[in-house]
Structure formats: C-alpha cells, structure tokens
Amino acid sequence: MKSKSPTSNSVHEYIDDQRFRGHSNVGGCCLDGLMPGTLELPTHTALQFELASIAAFEGMLRQLHADQYRRIQRARELAAEVDGVTASSTTRERDMATRSFVAELATTLGQHEASAARLVTEAERLTGPRSATLGALGAGELSLTQLRSVLELTQAVPAEVADAVERVALDAAAAAEAAGGASTNAEVRRRMRQVRERMHPEPLADRRARAASERRVCVEPAPDGMAWLSMFLEAERAIAIDHRLDVLAAREASGDSRTAAQRAADLAADLLLGGALPDDERTRSGLAALTGAVQPRINVTVPVLTLLGLDDEPADLEEYGPIDADTARRLAGHAPSMRRILVHPETGVALSYGREHYRAPSDLDGFVRVRDGRCRFPGCSRRADRADLDHTTAWEHGGQTADANLAALCRRHHRLKHESGWRVAHEPGGVMRWSSPAGHVLRTWPERPFVPVRAGEGADPPGTSGSADPLPPPPPPAFGDRFDDEWRSVLEDAAEPAPF
Structure with missing residues (x-):
C-alpha cells in the first residue's frame, strides 16, 4: 500500500487520496478499510492520525465488550437449558445451575470465578433493566469504566432512582458527543452520586451504618517481598488516620534520610505492631522488639x-x-511451636486409614492441607485450612480415607462437585483431573508435591542426585493441561475469588 507524500498537510487529504475499501464508522471515528501500520506524514499530521486510530480502536473495543455481554447472557440461557432448568425448577436448582455456568465461564476464559460471576451478573443487568447503558457502550458513547460506574450506582436502589441515575450518564455522554468532547468517569460518577443521594429513599446514616458492618483489613501480595495492607472502614476514620500519619511523619528527625511517605508507612507499621512508636521516649521502654511485639500463628x-x-x-x-x-x-x-511433615515410613505419619475412619485423623488432615495449600478446584485460591477435606471417591461408594483420595475443596466447590456436572479424579503425583459439564478437561497441581522417601534412603548432599523418586514436573502457568488449542490464548493468571 502506498503512503501519502510527506508534503501532505492533513489526515483528511491522506484519506481522500488513498480511498481504502470497506468504509466503517466505529465509536464515532471513521475509517476506510485497514489502517496502515506506518505512515510517511509530517510529525503533527502523523500524530493526529495515530490519535484518531487509537480512538477508533477504543470504539471497536467498546463494541466488542457490548457483544460479549450479550453472548454471555445467551450462553447462560443455553447452559440453563442443558441443566434442565425450567419454570418449575426450585431456587436451589436455579442457583446451582448458575454456579455451574460461572465455573464453566471462568475456566473457559482462564479467569477467577469472582471475575466470571461479575461478568454474568453484569450481563444479566445490561440485557435487562440497564439495556440502554449497554446500547451506549456498543455505540461507543460510554466507556467500560463508565458502564461499571452506572452498574455500581444503580444497584440496590428503587427502579425509579436507578433509571434517573442511568439517565445522568447517558445524557452526559450525549452532550459530550454533541460538543465534540468526552465525559470522564470522574465527572459522570460525581453527577450520578448526587442524583442517587438526593433521590434515595433510605437515609444516608442508615446506609452508612449497614456498610460499616463490612469493615475489614485486606492483604494483597506484591512483587519483591512486599505486600499491600489496606483497610475498609468509615471515611472519616480513614481520613483521620491518614492525617495523623502525615503529621507524625512531618516531625523533624536529625539524620533521618527517609521520605515522608516512607516515614508514614513505618509509623503505621510500628503503631499496629507495637501500639507505640519506637522513637517516643514515653512508651519506648515498654515496646518489645519488632519481631516479639506480636506472635501471629502463620504457616x-x-x-x-x-x-x-x-x-x-x-x-x-x-x-x-x-x-x-x-x-x-x-x-x-x-515461633512458639513447630509442626513438621516428613513423608517417611519411620516417622509414623499415616497417609491412609482405609475404611476404618471417615474423618481424617489430625496427621493425615494436616498433611493433605499443607500438600494442597489451596482449594483444588481450577482457579480457586481459597486457603486449604479454611476448606473441607473431600473424599474424591465418596465414602459411601467405597472411597478410602487416604491421601490419594482426599483433597481440599472450599465449601462452594465441594457442593459444586457433588451437585452439578463437574467431575474429578486423582492422578499420580497429587494431580487432580477435572471435567466440566461442557467436556473441558483441566488439571490442578498440589502446592507442595511432597516426594516420598523410601526406607533406607536419606537426603542427598546439594548438587548430587539420589535414588529418591524425582520431583514431578512443575505445574504449567495458569491451570495446566487446558482444553483445546483454540482456548489456550485466552488464559490469564488466577487470584482470590469472592463468595457468591
């Protein structure tokens, strides 16, 4: 494809001169066919062209997102038919069909079930009462972040309030398009919140009291040995805490090379761990060493x-x-105490109790939970110590209470395994092979694949090879052996799902 001479003065001259086939208008931006990757244009003109291209691609993405929501809702309806859900089905049967479909969608996309559940919920609302918002997304008038703001601020309010809040976003988008500009998400949220608070029938004080019952502390792992510690609490308390840390961090300290942000973070940690500041002489004598200030029970x-x-x-x-x-x-x-787990015939750790006990004794229970680390359903990262121990082959069907027949499953996936079309089988090395109702095959690996040591064998010195069984290969990224090749390109990493 020839490009326009660098003497061209505008993008419009370039387009008029080239006339690509397949004119399209996407997201308010006109394109004629496929855009070339590189153009020989004056710098300013080339920049205009690239910005127009970016806007066009954004319009395409919005249209694709809108189509995806429609297909998710259609797939959910088809899955319900496959599961035999009818107008006479019970609430429990409908709920289990939804959970099964969420699991199907999550494993299809390689996402967490929390993310898939959100998509399913959003699709249901966007193809129902919020269909106008979905139409605006498909037309390129609303961004995906604005759409989710509409969904957030129209939730749990009377229909007339929700409609009024949605209308704010749609009117703002239409006005911005008529003026040749764009409305930002922050602007739209601010207007929608004002309308929501003005029209909401329940007093804000009552809603705040209910929301405050959800206050909590969250930890999110970060790279390089760091983690984010955050708190969800009342706004005024959060602002007061932030202000106090800023005031404390602003105190002059000779020889302190830390930034104000670093001092604030250290002060917050000192106060939470010890209840006092190490540089405060009034309390310093009563402050234990940092590692002795608390004795958390962690594994x-x-x-x-x-x-x-x-x-x-x-x-x-x-x-x-x-x-x-x-x-x-x-x-x-x-650590005030330790628990060791050694896989060796002479340690006394029992890995099987056959048919003598239904409930796993403490040593077997501890072994399985440490081995699995997390719920063994694909993509779930709920901690094993907060999960059930499930007999893969049910006890009533002859299954044994043994490490090769036990796995950690959170209560939600425990129920899903027993009450839906999902099936699982143990494979060597602690691998679990799952089959979805749609026929997808997925495998999950134990977090710590302990290697048995036979009698008479010991640990080999570093750098030597011994006679013990070799470690199984490390689990592949994401969930391992995936469905078909056409699905492999859509996999993503997993994280902690929220309850339904």
Missing part, C-alpha cells in the same frame, strides 16, 4: 537446609508465597 514451609543455615533456598509464607531465607529463619526463631 511457613522452610526447607530443612535453609533452616540450618546450610542453604538459601526460599521458604514459603502461607497466603503470600516465596520469602527470603533470612526472613524465614527469623520467623522460625520466634
């Missing part, structure tokens, strides 16, 4: 050579992941 899996200082292999901190050897040794040094 740290430490390689024995690392614990002895003979190796620096990373340890594993439950709910976070790899931590450095020095931190692991420091945590182990302050």
